[in-house]
Amino acid sequence: MASFAFISVLLAIGMGEAFNGDNFELECPDECDCHYFRINWVTDCSESNLTEVPYDELSKSVYILDLNGNNITHLKRFPGDIKMRRLQIADNRLTKVEKEAFAGLEYLIDVDLSGNNITYVDPESFV
Template sequence: MKTQLQNMTRMWRVLWAVCVVSALVSADLPDQDCPDDCDCHYFRINWVTDCSESNLSSIPTVEEGLSLNVYVLNMNANNMEELEPFPADLKVRSLQLAENMLSMVDKDHFSSLMYLIDLDLSSNNIGSIHPEAFINNYGLITLEVQKNPLEPVDGPFIISRNLHYLDLSYCLLTHLNPQFFQNTTAITRLDLSGNPL
């Protein structure tokens, strides 16, 4: 556990150093693609694509203008019922999918997002999340699933060894089996409020 923490600390230091060097080397940041229904801009040195409240039923594709270099992708408050797997070279770190109509998370939905750090799935209609849905997201630190009608789970909830924050508040959970957190051993902050446990 101590080694994992040291590795995470090193990773954050390297990431910070890369960001600082990038900012110093590049006075002008290059333009990035932007989908038609979205607002795109730089926040510091990070490319943000805000497609929230755009009445979209799917995430824009690269062909529709989604930049592979997007750092924050905000898809909150749209009409998405299903997700398609993301492109393998998408570099998104923060993905916001709250307030849509998603009903489940499949094993392959996020498997290609190797840089993903924060994921917000709150206020959807998610009943099930495949236990291996985040097994390839090694940097995933924050997962927000609050306000979803999660179905009971017999084994481990998810496999995510580096996850630090998990919000399962108001998910109608009535019971947590003994293996529920077995594969999320790095959690330091957990919210189970609003559940009839």
């Protein structure tokens, strides 16, 4: 019985510190609401009056980042160690997408840029 309890503790510690083999940091920017949707970490910063992406406050484990309905005018390079799959940044004030905006986001598969005033997209933005 004691060995079963010991194994359970080891599993709980392992699950708390790792997820898919990565350190599982669940940070959340102050202006945002963060939660799980199924097994995915969602950072919802929609309609938060943001003027820039809170790059330094994002969890490395963020799966979906919702920045819809803010006042963001410029995208800088995201930290390369973020595992983000979906970026929602519709209805902001973006006018262009530079080459470095999505560089390093190896897991990104979906970006919603609708409802912006984009007049220029660097041809290598989504390489």
